[in-house]
Amino acid sequence: xxxxxxxxxxxxxxxxxxxxxxxxxxxxxxxxxxxxxxxxxxxxxxxxxxxxxxxxxxxxxxxxxxxxxxxxxxxxxxxxxxxxxxxxxxxxxxxxxxxxxxxxxxxxxxxxxxxxxxxxxxxxxxxxxxxxxxxxxxxxxxxxxxxxxxxxxxxxxxxxxxxxxxxxxxxxxxxxxxxxxxxxxxxxxxxxxxxxxxxxxxxxxxxxxxxxxxxxxxxxxxxxxxxxxxxxxxxxxxxxxxxxxxxxxxxxxxxxxxxxxxxxxxxxxxxxxxxxxxxxxxxxxxxxxxxxxxxxxxxxxxxxxxxxxxxxxxxxxxxxxxxxxxxxxxxxxxxxxxxxxxxxxxxxxxxxxxxxxxxxxxxxxxxxxxxxxxxxxxxxxxxxxxxxxxxxxxxxxxxxxxxxxxxxxxxxxxxxxxxxxxxxxxx
Amino acid sequence: xxxxxxxxxxxxxxxxxxxxxxxxxxxxxxxxxxxxxxxxxxxxxxxxxxxxxxxxxxxxxxxxxxxxxxxxxxxxxxxxxxxxxxxxxxxxxxxxxxxxxxxxxxxxxxxxxxxxxxxxxxxxxxxxxxxxxxxxxxxxxxxxxxxxxxxxxxxxxxxxxxxxxxxxxxxxxxxxxxxxxxxxxxxxxxxxxxxxxxxxxxxxxxxxxxxxxxxxxxxxxxxxxxxxxxxxxxxxxxxxxxxxxxxxxxxxxxxxxxxxxxxxxxxxxxxxxxxxxxxxxxxxxxxxxxxxxxxxxxxxxxxxxxxxxxxxxxxxxxxxxxxxxxxxxxxxxxxxxxxxxxxxxxxxxxxxxxxxxxxxxxxxxxxxxxxxxxxxxxxxxxxxxxxxxxxxxxxxxxxxxxxxxxxxxxxxxxxxxxxxxxxxxxx
Numbered sequence: 001x002x003x004x005x006x007x008x009x010x011x012x013x014x015x016x017x018x019x020x021x022x023x024x025x026x027x028x029x030x031x032x033x034x035x036x037x038x039x040x041x042x043x044x045x046x047x048x049x050x051x052x053x054x055x056x057x058x059x060x061x062x063x064x065x066x067x068x069x070x071x072x073x074x075x076x077x078x079x080x081x082x083x084x085x086x087x088x089x090x091x092x093x094x095x096x097x098x099x100x101x102x103x104x105x106x107x108x109x110x111x112x113x114x115x116x117x118x119x120x121x122x123x124x125x126x127x128x129x130x131x132x133x134x135x136x137x138x139x140x141x142x143x144x145x146x147x148x149x150x151x152x153x154x155x156x157x158x159x160x161x162x163x164x165x166x167x168x169x170x171x172x173x174x175x176x177x178x179x180x181x182x183x184x185x186x187x188x189x190x191x192x193x194x195x196x197x198x199x200x201x202x203x204x205x206x207x208x209x210x211x212x213x214x215x216x217x218x219x220x221x222x223x224x225x226x227x228x229x230x231x232x233x234x235x236x237x238x239x240x241x242x243x244x245x246x247x248x249x250x251x252x253x254x255x256x257x258x259x260x261x262x263x264x265x266x267x268x269x270x271x272x273x274x275x276x277x278x279x280x281x282x283x284x285x286x287x288x289x290x291x292x293x294x295x296x297x298x299x300x301x302x303x304x305x306x307x308x309x310x311x312x313x314x315x316x317x318x319x320x321x322x323x324x325x326x327x328x329x330x331x332x333x334x335x336x337x338x339x340x341x342x343x344x345x346x347x348x349x350x351x352x353x354x355x356x357x358x359x360x361x362x363x364x365x366x367x368x369x370x371x372x373x374x375x376x377x378x379x380x381x382x383x384x385x386x387x388x389x390x391x392x393x394x395x396x397x398x399x400x401x402x403x404x405x406x407x408x409x410x411x412x413x414x415x416x417x418x419x420x421x422x423x424x425x426x427x
Numbered sequence: 428x429x430x431x432x433x434x435x436x437x438x439x440x441x442x443x444x445x446x447x448x449x450x451x452x453x454x455x456x457x458x459x460x461x462x463x464x465x466x467x468x469x470x471x472x473x474x475x476x477x478x479x480x481x482x483x484x485x486x487x488x489x490x491x492x493x494x495x496x497x498x499x500x501x502x503x504x505x506x507x508x509x510x511x512x513x514x515x516x517x518x519x520x521x522x523x524x525x526x527x528x529x530x531x532x533x534x535x536x537x538x539x540x541x542x543x544x545x546x547x548x549x550x551x552x553x554x555x556x557x558x559x560x561x562x563x564x565x566x567x568x569x570x571x572x573x574x575x576x577x578x579x580x581x582x583x584x585x586x587x588x589x590x591x592x593x594x595x596x597x598x599x600x601x602x603x604x605x606x607x608x609x610x611x612x613x614x615x616x617x618x619x620x621x622x623x624x625x626x627x628x629x630x631x632x633x634x635x636x637x638x639x640x641x642x643x644x645x646x647x648x649x650x651x652x653x654x655x656x657x658x659x660x661x662x663x664x665x666x667x668x669x670x671x672x673x674x675x676x677x678x679x680x681x682x683x684x685x686x687x688x689x690x691x692x693x694x695x696x697x698x699x700x701x702x703x704x705x706x707x708x709x710x711x712x713x714x715x716x717x718x719x720x721x722x723x724x725x726x727x728x729x730x731x732x733x734x735x736x737x738x739x740x741x742x743x744x745x746x747x748x749x750x751x752x753x754x755x756x757x758x759x760x761x762x763x764x765x766x767x768x769x770x771x772x773x774x775x776x777x778x779x780x781x782x783x784x785x786x787x788x789x790x791x792x793x794x795x796x797x798x799x800x801x802x803x804x805x806x807x808x809x810x811x812x813x814x815x816x817x818x819x820x821x822x823x824x825x826x827x828x829x830x831x832x833x834x835x836x837x838x839x840x841x842x843x844x845x846x847x848x849x850x851x852x853x854x
Contacts, residue, residue, distance in 0.1 A: 069496050069521065088528065090788055094496065096518060096549070102593055120547055122523070122788065124826070160788030166529055170853060175840045179833070186835040187825065189785030191853060194840040205843040212845055214854040358616030361517055361549065361587030398614065399551070399826040406606070408613040413602045413621040416632040418639055426597060426618060427641040 014140045019079035022227055023049040025329075033079075035141050035224040045325070046227045048079045057276035064242065069094040071129055071235040077271060078235070079228050080136040088164050089135055092128035093235050095120040097243040097391075102359040107376055111250065112389040115372075116240055117362050124397035125318075125365070126261070127157035130232035131221055135161050137228035138219035145170055145218045146190075149202040152181055153318055153396055158221055159188035170218070172202050184400070233261040237268025240391050241278050248278045250388035253375050255367045255395055256287045256296050256341070257319045259326030266333045286384060287330050287341035288374035290314035290349060290366075296327045300334060300341035307331070315346045315404050316366040318396055340383045344373035350404055352376065356394070365396030366404050441567045446506035449654055450476040452756075460506075462568050462651040472752070473654045475506045484703035491669065496521040498556055498662040504698060505662070506655050507563040515592050516562055519555035520662050522547040524670040524818070529786040534803055538677065538815040542799075543667055544789050551824035552745075552792070553688070554584035557659035558648055562588050564655035565646035572597055572645045574636075576629040579608055580745055580823060585648055586615030597645070599629050611827070660688040664695025667818050668705050675705045677815035680802050682794045682822055683714045683723050683768070684746045686753030693760045713811060714757050714768035715801035717741035717776060717793075723754045727761060727768035734758070742773045742831050743793040745823055767810045771800035777831055779803065783821070792823030793831050 014033045021030045026044025037046055060076060067073030071093030072085040085091070096117045104113035121128040131154070138146055146162040146169045148154050155171045162169030171185060175194030186192045195202045209215040210224055219225045241248055248269060254262040266285055272278045289297045292314025299307045307327030312320035324330070334341050344352070349366055352373035357363050364372070371392045378384035398405070414420040421427065441460045448457045453471025464473055487503060494500030498520030499512040512518070523544045531540035548555040558581070565573055573589040573596045575581050582598045589596030598612060602621030613619045622629045636642040637651055646652045668675055675696060681689040693712055699705045716724045719741025726734045734754030739747035751757070761768050771779070776793055779800035784790050791799070798819045805811035825832070841847040848854065 088526075091523060099515075101515065102591070117549075120549065122544075122547065123790070124551075124824075156790075160784075160790070162788075163785050164529070164788035175837070179836075180829055182837060183829050183832055183835050184790070184826065186837070187781065187784045187790050187832050188788060189781065191838040192836075193848075193851070193853060194837045195843050196840060197843045201843040205845075205848075208845060209848065214845060214849060354614065354616065357587075357614045358590050361589075361591035361615060363550070363583075363587070363611070363614050397551075397826070399611065399824070402607055402610050405610055405614050408610050409606075409619075410602070410609060410613070410621045411618040413623065416622050416624045416628040418635060418641060421620075421632075421636065422641060424620070426620060 015081045016079040016137065016140055016228070017081055018050045018052060018076060019048045020051040021049045022046040035137070035219065037224055037226045048227050048231050050077070052077070052275060055275060060275060061246070061277055071132060071232070074235055074238045077238065079133060079231055084136055087139070088166065089132050090122040090128050090161055090164055092121045092132055094239060097240060098360055098362060100360050103356060106355065106359055107379055107386070109379070109386040109390060111385070111387045114249070114391045115356070115360060115362055116236060116391055116393050118236070118393070118395050119362070119364065119397035123153070123156045123160050124400065125153040125157065126233070126236065126395040127153045128161070129235050130229045131157040131161045133232040134219065134221035134225040134229040135165055137225045138167065139165070141219065143217055143219035144168060146221060147171060147206070147218050148221045149173070149199070149206045150185070151177065151199055151317060153400065154222065155185035155192070156188070159185050159190045159192070162190055163188040172206055174199055174202055230260045230264055233264035234268035234271070236261070236393065237265045238272065241269070241272050246278055248281060248283050249391040251284045251286065251384055251390040253286045253288055253371045253378070253390070253392045255319055255371050255393060256289050256324060256330055257321045259296060259324045259330040262287055263326050263329045263333060266337070282338070284337045284339040285333050286339040286374070286378060287334055288371045289341065289343040290316040290319055290370050291343045291345045292316070293320045293322060294343035295322060296324060296330050297341045297343040299327065300331055305331060315401070316349055316370050317401070318365060318367050319370060340378060342374045342377050342383070344370060344377055348373040348377070353398065353405055354408070357398070362394060363398035364394040365398055366401045367396050368394035369404070442508045443506040443564065443567055443655070444508055445477045445479060445503060446475045447478040448476045449473040462564070462646065464651055464653045475654050475658050477504070479504070479702060482702060487702060488673070488704055498559060498659070501662055501665045504665065506560060506658055508567070511563055514566070516559050517549040517555050517588055517591055519548045519559055521666060524667060525787055525789060527787050530783060533782065533786055534806055534813070536806070536813045536817060538813060538817065541676070541818045542783070542787060542789055543663060543818055543820050545663070545820070545822050546789070546791065546824035550580070550583045550587050551827065552580040552584065553660070553663065553822040554580045555588070556662050557656045558584040558588045560659040561646065561648035561652040561656040562592055564652045565594065568646065570644055570646035571595060573648065574598060574633070574645050575648045576600070576626070576633045577612070578604065578626055578744060580827065581649065582612035582619070583615070586612050586617045589617055590615040599633055601626055601629055657687045657691055660691035661695035661698070663688070663820065664692045665699065668696070668699055673705055675708060675710050676818040678711045678713065678766070678811055678817040680713045680715055680798045680805070680817070680819045682746055682798050682820060683716050683751060683757055684748045686723060686751045686757040689714055690753050690756045690760060693764070709765070711764045711766040712760050713766040713801070713805060714761055715798045716768065716770040717743040717746055717797050718770045718772045719743070720747045720749060721770035722749060723751055723757050724768045724770040726754065727758055732758060742828070743776060743797050744828070745792060745794045746797060767805060769801045769804050769810070771797060771804055775800040775804070780825065780832055781835070784825070789821060790825035791821040792825055793828045794823050795821035796831070
């Protein structure tokens with residue numbers, strides 16, 4: 001039934017908690033839980049379908065609040081076994097929601113501005129959330145190797161998660177990646193393989209490997225485990241609402257790479273409404289891109305339903321996907337909720353990184369510069385209402401993209417004397 | 428009465444919660460709370476004295492457990508006002524206590540091995556804990572500039588904390604620091620001043636500035652605010668015990684730079700015993716140094732009570748204090764508790780960083796390599812009992828000391844074909 005065979009488990013023995021099946025987002029066709037990602041009927045993307053029918057709202061809320069300070073407090077809403085918190089994993093999540101009053105003052109936001117700072121995750125990006133789901137799926141399907149194609153954050157997240165779980169990891173990257181990024185991924189001791197070719201070549205090779213006997217027992221977190229993996233982004237929505245006191249924000253600004261995160265944040269918010277954990281009221285979702293890779297923003301502004309691929313050229317490497325798989329879904333969500341998709345230049349990204357750092361002490365990756373920069377632009381052009389409660393996502397860590405702010409430096413150089421100090425005008 | 432005058436507050440109006448006075452560690456002389464650090468009677472170090480007499484154990488435990496997921500759950504035990512969590516600060520702490528079963532297996536630990544991973548703090552080192560205390564003291568004393576001398580982690584922690592609080596920051600560093608470290612500190616937008624000279628020159632200059640009118644209104648976190656600052660390290664002890672289910676560990680391995688952290692971890696454990704929050708039972712504290720800067724380890728092994736200064740030469744820069752102020756206290760604690768002080772070579776530090784990364788997915792700073800490496804050595808030489816519950820501190824993040832593992836790299840480079848993959852022996 002499934003496109004690929006399941007290594008050592010069938011749906012009847014797979015325990016992924018409330019996950020009941022995989023369901024096609026396009027045609028609704030359902031298949032048993034397994035390491036598959038495309039609908040056999042229409043080739044649409046598969047996503048996890050749940051059975052939440054047994055949950056009572058108050059009991060669920062109390063269970064979550066009594067849970068661990070990690071994404072596993074939401075285990076009843078994720079495709080993971082009930083005892084997931086007891087298994088060796090990185091326990092990501094429950095990152096700080098920073099009330100950003102000084103940033104709000106600079107941007108003119110009066111309705112409450114928050115930064116969800118995912119740099120506090122174990123490998124310092126939101127990728128730990130999604131990889132943690134893929135890891136549980138890999139265990140459930142009997143996979144022994146965790147794998148992915150990556151150009152950065154994901155390589156480290158997969159290497160670290162596999163190390164902690166005692167699984168082999170084998171991560172594929174373009175062979176000419178910067179040395180710093182190679183070190184961050186290689187330190188976890190898994191196999192790190194450089195592919196002679198572009199990132200597209202790396203992806204193509206991974207797809208080939210999945211269909212080959214050589215790839216048997218391999219879970220590619222963002223390919224054959226993608227339906228599970230993607231669910232991890234729902235936890236951003238859960239945490240934001242719980243940290244706001246079980247309230248929906250009015251507006252939320254999410255970065256767009258493949259677009260998956262934005263669609264799952266929306267899914268998470270809708271689930272909380274359906275489960276009665278938050279009040280049912282409108283919210284707006286805004287997408288943020290870099291101008292140098294803005295296929296979704298371009299389509300949004302042109303009123304298109306489809307996304308025309310672009311060749312990325314931006315410092316926001318973690319968002320540089322020129323042909324985003326979930327682009328059409330993002331357009332739909334932005335329009336349905338009354339949001340928008342906007343983009344900012346590399347210069348605006350750098351300015352926004354510095355603005356966030358100097359107002360709130362949060363040093364964001366370039367992707368965080370994109371969301372903060374887009375928030376500013378959306379306020380200026382009147383699309384984002386500054387009188388409403390607004391949450392901006394920072395999905396990564398500035399330490400990983402130091403080059404973006406390499407121009408930052410010393411205010412002054414002085415001799416170690418008070419006279420020299422006074423001459424420099426620092427007193 | 429105080430050595431320096433208090434900017435805009437006197438002890439009677441200073442609200443630092445349960446902090447009652449400053450008390451000399453040598454002679455016990457007490458002075459009112461203020462920005463002073465040395466005893467006017469004997470020049471011994473001042474530390475915070477508390478009034479915990481009003482606390483009932485059960486009420487206190489419940490209050491802590493109901494508190495925020497940060498160090499502020501322990502506000503009743505820290506020199507901070509009761510409403511500290513509502514003030515703009517980085518809310519550090521409540522970092523992961525990783526049950527390190529795979530590392531335990533490699534080291535032969537059977538009694539339970541845990542890594543307290545402080546890389547999850549906002550600026551990714553334990554310095555956020557101590558700076559957060561200094562920030563509250565600075566606010567209480569009416570200081571408007573937060574300052575420090577630093578060669579790394581502290582500069583970023585101070586810059587970020589001041590930015591978030593809306594205070595000016597002015598951080599002094601040697602002018603020839605590596606560009607990466609300069610960027611990490613400069614990004615928060617405060618003044619970052621390069622001093623033409625060594626780190627010793629920087630420190631000497633800071634002491635001069637404190638005594639000069641030009642330094643009026645300036646809080647140097649690790650000089651005139653040091654008594655408050657140092658208390659932040661107690662929270663490591665509190666968190667470890669609470670995360671173990673309000674149990675004391677049997678053994679704990681702490682890195683030594685100035686030695687302050689180790690003495691405050693001991694103070695925190697003793698407070699928990701005195702408050703009845705944990706059972707009164709013996710525990711052993713072990714100190715960890717790099718061989719290239721091992722004044723305390725050398726003194727311990729020689730049976731000395733005093734510490735002879737060394738000129739540091741090690742990759743563990745964050746521990747490279749050749750003349751550690753709290754060295755004698757560390758020796759006393761290690762001996763009193765039945766612990767030890769040990770050191771490891773740079774090669775052993777690198778091996779330990781890789782060991783921790785490949786077994787637990789935790790990428791530690793060189794200081795974490797020191798504690799893990801020393802733990803291994805202490806087990807090998809029989810000083811640490813592998814059948815007892817042991818906690819190892821990782822106080823910083825590997826992303827900040829990438830050079831230490833720069834040799835780590837690709838397992839293989841292949842063409843994007845299955846044949847090339849098979850030839851490389853990766854299947």
